[in-house]
Amino acid sequence: MTTLQPERTVTATIFPHPLNAWYAAGWDHEVTTRGVLGRTVAGKPLALYRTSDGRTVALADACWHRLAPLSMGRLVGNDEIQCPYHGLRYDSAGRCTQMPAQETVNPSAMVPSYPTVERYRYVWVWLGDPTLADPAKLPDMHQMDHPDWAGDGLTIEARCNYQLVLDNLMDLTHEEFVHGSTIGQAELSESEFHTRREDDGSVTVERWMRDVEPPPFWLGNMRDRFPGFTGRVDRWQIIHYYAPSTICIDVGVAKAGTGAPQGDRSQGVNGYVMNTITPETDRTSHYFWAFMRNYRLDSQLITTRLRDGVQGVFAEDEAMLTAQQAAIDANPGHEFYSLNIDAGGMWVRRILDRMLEAEQARR
Template sequence: MNKHSFPLNAWYVAAWDHEIKKGVMTSRQICDKPLVFYRKADGSAVAMDDACWHRLAPLSKGKLVGDNVVCPYHGLVYEPGGRCVHMPSQETINPSACVKAYPLIEKHRFIWIWPGDPAEANPDLVPDLHWNDDPEWTGDGQCIHLEANYLLAVDNLMDLTHETFVHSGSIGNDAVAEAPFNVNHGDGTARVTRWIIDQDPPGFWGAQLGRPGKVDRWQIIDFVAPSTIALDVGVAVTGTGAPEGDRSQGVNGYVLNSITPESETTSHYFWAVVRNYNLGDMSLTISWRDAVAGIFKQDEDILAAQQLAIKRNPDKKFYDLNIDAGGMWARRKVMEMMERENERVRGAAQ
C-alpha cells in the first residue's frame, strides 16, 4: 500500500532535458527513491535505482563504460535495463542480480519518469505542456529545490489570491483578491477561471502591455493530477473583447509548472514561462525568466515557512475558505489516483 502523499503510478518530471548528458551520471531523489540518470550513446536517457544489488553502494559514484554502469565499490557492471552483466572473480552471474530501471519519456523539454508499476506507464498520460516547445511560443525556465511537500505548491498555484499579499510589488494588487472566480473539474483535472475586469494592471503586466489605462486580466489555471499546472495569464486593453476570446489587444503568457515529490517534505519544482509575441527577443525571454524567478522566490520562502509550521504544529489542521476550492479539487483528484492505486495493490494480493 502507498503510505506516501503521492501516487507512484504517474508521470513526474525528473529533469530538464539538458540536465541529463552523455557520459555523465546524475543522481536525484524522486518520490523517496534515490535514482541515477544518464544518456546512452544513442542519446536516449536511462534511470535506475542508485544502489548496487551487492552492497547498496551508490552507482552514481561509479563510472560509465559505454552504455553500462560500473559500481564504484566492487565493480559489478549493469546494462541500461538494470541487469548485472559482470561480477568480479566469477563467471556465473546470480540471476537475481539487477537494479530496477524506470520508464522515461522525453516530451516538452522535460524528461518524465514513471516511478510505479512499469506495466501501467502509458505515454498518452504525460501531461500536455506543449507550449514549452511549440514554435509559436518561446520562453525558458528553471528548477527550484522546494523545502515543502508538493501539495503545498499545488495549493499555492490553484489559488492566486495570494498574489495580492505575497507578490504585491510585481503581479499582485487588491483587484486579484476581490475578483470572483469559477471552478470546474473532470477526470483527473481541475480548472479555476478568474477575470479581473476594468482594473489597473499590476507592475509586471503594465510593463508588458506598454500602454496606459485600465485592463481586463485573466488567470485560467489548468491542473492535471497529480502535480502539473498550466497557467494561462495575461492582460488586454479594457473593452477590446478579451473575455469573449479576442486577445489581440493584449499580451498573453503561460506559466508551466510541474512539481515532483523528492520526499514528504521536499520537492523538485520545475517551471517555465512562455509567451506568444516578440519571439526573437532573447533579452525579453531572459527578463521574463528572471522576473518570474524572483516572484517564485517569494513563493518558495512562504511555502518553506508553511512546511516548517506544519512540523511545529502536528496537532493542528488546515481550514478551507471559498478561495481554496481549486486546491481542494486538485487534492481530491490526487486522492482518487491513490485510491485506485491501492485498490490494484489489494487486488493483486488476493
C-alpha cells in the same frame, strides 16, 4: 464539466504521493551521455543517464552488491553504468553484465529499471506499476516546445511537501499579499472566479479582472509589445491542473474593452506559467517551472528578463512555503479551515486521494 465547492476542513499533514504517475525527473539537458545524474523522485533515489543513441534511462540508485550509489559511478562500454565501489556493470535494463574477479555473473544481480519518456523539455519517470506507464497520461505542456511559444525556466528545490506547492498555485489570491510589488493587486481578491472539473479529469479555476490598472510586471510586458502603452487592462488567470502534480496557468492582460474576455487577445500579451512539481521526500520537492509567451519570440533579452523576473516572484513563494511546512511540522494534527478560494486546491486533494486509494486496492 462539474462546478465544485470546497470541503470545510482538511488535516494539515504530510500528504503522500501516488506512484502510478509520470513525474519530471529533470530537464532534458540535465540527462546526458557524459555522466550519471542522481536524483530522488517520490522517495526513490534514481541514477539517470542517456545512451549513445539518445535514449534516457532511470535505474535505482543502489548497486545490487553493497548498495553503493550508482550515480557516483561512470558510464562505460556499451552504455552501461559501472558501480563506483567494486566495478559491477549494469545495462539500461538494470541487469548486471560484469562482476569483478569472476567470469560467471550471478543471474539474480539486477537493479530496478523504470520507464522514462522525454517530452516538453523534461525527462519523465514512472515509478509505479510499469504495465500502466502510458505516455498518453503525460500532462499537456505543449507550450514548452511549440514553435508559437518562447521562454525559459528553472528549478526550485522547495523545502516543503509537494501538496503545499499545488495549493499555492491553485489559489492565486495570495499574489495580492505575497507579491504586492510585482503581480499583486486588490482586484485579485475582489473578483469572481469559477472552479470546474473538466471532462478529461483536469481541474480549471478561471478568474477575470476587467478594467483594472496593470501591475508593474504586466505593464512592462504590454510595453514590450506596444511601446509607450498606458491605460487600463482586462486581466485573466486560467489555471489548469493535471494529476498528479502539473499546473499550467494561462495568464495575461489586454487593453480594456478590446474583447479579451470574449476571446480576442490581439490587443494584449499572453503567457503560460508552466509548473510541474515532483515530490522528492515527504518534506521536499523538485519544482520545475517555466514562463512561456507568444509574442516577440525572437527576443532572447525578453526571455531572460522574464525568467529572472519570475524567479524573483517565485522566491517569495518559496520563503512562504518553507515557513508553512515548518509550522505544519510544529502543529501536528492541526486542521485547516477551507475558504471559497480553496475550491481548486481541495479538488486536487480529492483527486490525489482517489489515486492513492486505487493504488492501495491494486496492492
